Amino acid sequence: MRAQLPQLFPRPRELSLRGGFLPTPEAPHPTALFLKNLPQTIAEAESALDVKQTTPCRIEYTEAVGSESYYLEIATSGIHLKARDAAGVFYGAQTLRQIFEQNPKALPCCEVLDSPDLPIRGFMLDISRCKIPTQSEFRQLIRALARLRVNQFQLYIEHSFAFPGHEEVWQEASPLTPAEIEQLDRECLSLGIELVPNLNTFGHMERWLRHPKYQSMAECPKGWIHPLTQQFKPIPGTLKPDDESLKFIGSLLDKYLPHFRSHQVNIGGDEPWELGQGFSKEAVEKKGKHAVYLNHLKKICKLVEARGRTPQFWGDILLEDLNLASEAPVLAMPVIWGYDAGHPFNQQAQRLNALGRSYLIAPGTSTWQSFTGRLENALTNQVEAVSAAIKHQAQGVLITSWGDNGNHQPWPTQWLPLASGLAQAWCFAANQKGDFDKACAILGNLNNEDATLTASVLQHIGRLDSAIQKSIRNKSLTWELLTTSKESLSEILKEVSLGELNDSLDLLEKGRQLAKGISDECVRSEIILGIDCATAGIRRAQHQPLNSHERDQLIAEYKRVWLKRARVGGLEESLSNLI
Known part of the structure; x- marks a missing residue:
């Protein structure tokens, strides 16, 4: 029998056949027991790494590979899985499990050397535009993301958390409760994923400011003119940049952050469209929109830092004037976002890298405001974002799936671009092929036939x-x-x-x-x-x-x-x- 190269996803950096097979008799044979008991959580991976093993099939500590990396050798004499940390063991076990699933009687002898291109491989899901998944759906998604080597997950929140004392804002939203957040946080932690709190704190505050109770904090309480469309918008969306707004945001952070283990928080800060049209008009005319924005952003970042967290923020306003990038809060991590093919990721990333900034790049799945997805745009957007992130030494990528204007898109339309982008963030060179059937199998929990047809x-x-x-x-x-x-x-x-x-x-x-x-x-x-x-x-x-x-x-x-x-x-x- 001739060995076939295993079909792995994400595709590893190096995979080579060595010839021959390792039989896998049924338990209680040691090889079968080793495969059956492969670590399925980070805690199990840590335990396996702590135990010194001398058996033919074993997990070993090594300093020869980097963080989250692993070396896997399958020989006729046994299996060696080597890593320097629990994440490497966890990912190596995933790869070995895939090989075993494809070859249940005898494993092809091979070597796999694998490591990530980017330290952070994240996904952000919008749960503030109408649709909030059930708790069981969240948990299934987290398990799938772990198989795609995700190590950071964010839930975009404007109002969809049950903030105590603010029931009128979220009572119709079926929001996440503190207990549900904590459960998701534990699930993520067990699978090597950091659940980073995400809460908009400046723009996109319509869910709050539509209520009379909060309108005194609006930049334009009686409505505003959209600068791109020149349309009048009756519902305010941006907080005015003053101490009252800061006190309000501080109170929300105090209710929200304690339910996360993460020491980061994404404070949003994107698209404060009406800034300068109302409360801050005089300041903007005198100092300029970007200066007023940056001054208030720094104050929000101080709120976060005072609570022991490192802020992330959307970098669109900052990057409208690249000269201002050097003035951004020192400890904060800007997130460059762009969802169109041809977005100038390279130019923006080069500037931030030259300034020595840590930053993320956020492409999108191109599924929102669509019933069928915009697949070509999405795939191009992912390639451009990931390649720029690698070239200009970004900390990583945060793939986004938004829900603008009603979240009408079918859930499966995000699977192909999401899996493709994440695989490329793991190893760009090895994952240029779509492998869309495997994406559907993992994210949809589908059998092979359904996965192939769905793709x-x-x-x-x-x-x-x-x-x-x-x-x-x-x-x-x-x-x-x-x-x-x-x-x-x-x-x-x-x-x-x-x-x-x-x-x-x-x-x-x-x-x-x-x-x-x-x-x-x-x-x-x-x-x-x-x-x-x-x-x-x-x-x-x-x-x-x-x-x-x-x-x-x-x-x-x-x-x-x-x-x-x-x-x-x-x-x-x-x-x-x-x-």
């Missing part, structure tokens, strides 16, 4: 945006066709042909037929619902909108599918933004 369907519908030449930044056109106003729809259709709409319908119908073959009911329903929503958008563009019966059916199915993974809070708001 095929997601790749197919992920090309939907390319069927229509017109594009809209940061969203899919089919999502816009369903959700936009009649006036905006008329303007869009001036640049879209009937042939493009028909081609899109054909692509979606083919995707629907493929998706029907997925045996996992949850995944099948989610993907087909996304196809149904995209189809409804195209029909609206063709002046054939859903009739009342079809509309009721779509709403009922949307509710049913939503509740398979998410809590009820936010569901009605999401629907109100959809149809």
Whole structure:
């Protein structure tokens, strides 16, 4: 029998066959027991590393590899797994387990040398735009992320934590409770993941400032003009930069941070759109927007540092003027974010690296404001972000999955870009191939047949945006066709042909037929619902909108599918933004 190269994911840095096999008889044979008892948590990995072993199959300490790295040797005489820390043992055990699953009777003799390109490999999930997963779904996600070598996880929170004394803000959201956060923190810790608290503290405060009780802290309590669209926004979104706001944020941090072991916190700070239009107008006219922003950011960072934490913050305002990058809070870690293919990650990262700053780069899954995902954009965005992070010595990447305007995207549409980006953050050179079937198997907990078919369907519908030449930044056109106003729809259709709409319908119908073959009911329903929503958008563009019966059916199915993974809070708001 000729040995086959194991199909591993993430792909390791070096993998070579040596010839021959190591038989794996059933227990109580020592080899079988060793494989059965491989560490499945960081604590088990630490214990294994502490015990000096001399058996043919053993785990050993070595200083010959770096942090989180491992060397795995399978020979006819036994198995050696060597690492210098528990994370290396944990990841090496994952690799060995994959080899055993593919070769249950006899392991191919081989050598694996593996190590990460980036120290931090993170994922951030938006849970403030309507959809908050159930606790069981969170825990399944964390277990999957650990298999993808994630070591940092963030939950983006504006209002979706049950802050004591602020019930009117979160009572309809089904928020995370302190006990739930602590459970997730323990789950993450056991799998080598740092659960970093994430709480916006400056902009994106609409969930708070829409309530009269909090409007005195708003930059523009009576509304503001969006600087990009020139539209009037009646609900304030940015806190005014003063002591009252700082005291308020300090009180939220005191209620939130004690439930995390992490010594970091992401304070947000992005997109304070109306800064300078109200309370701070005079200061901005005198000192400039960036100076006013930076001064207040430093004060928020001091709040965090006074509580024994290191702040992270979104670096968009800072990077509007790269000359200001040197004035950012010294201990804080900026996070460069950009979600479009072609974002200038290299230019921004080069500047921060030249200043000696520790920083992260945050690409996105390109799934929000879409029913089918924008796969090509996402994959390009990941490659550009990870390559810039490696080239310019970033601490790592934080892949983001947002939920703007209702979190309408099917859960599985994030799987391909998420797994691809994380694999590249582990070892960029080895993981240029998508391995999308393995991504679906891990993130969807699917069998091989379903994983392969799901990956095929997601790749197919992920090309939907390319069927229509017109594009809209940061969203899919089919999502816009369903959700936009009649006036905006008329303007869009001036640049879209009937042939493009028909081609899109054909692509979606083919995707629907493929998706029907997925045996996992949850995944099948989610993907087909996304196809149904995209189809409804195209029909609206063709002046054939859903009739009342079809509309009721779509709403009922949307509710049913939503509740398979998410809590009820936010569901009605999401629907109100959809149809």
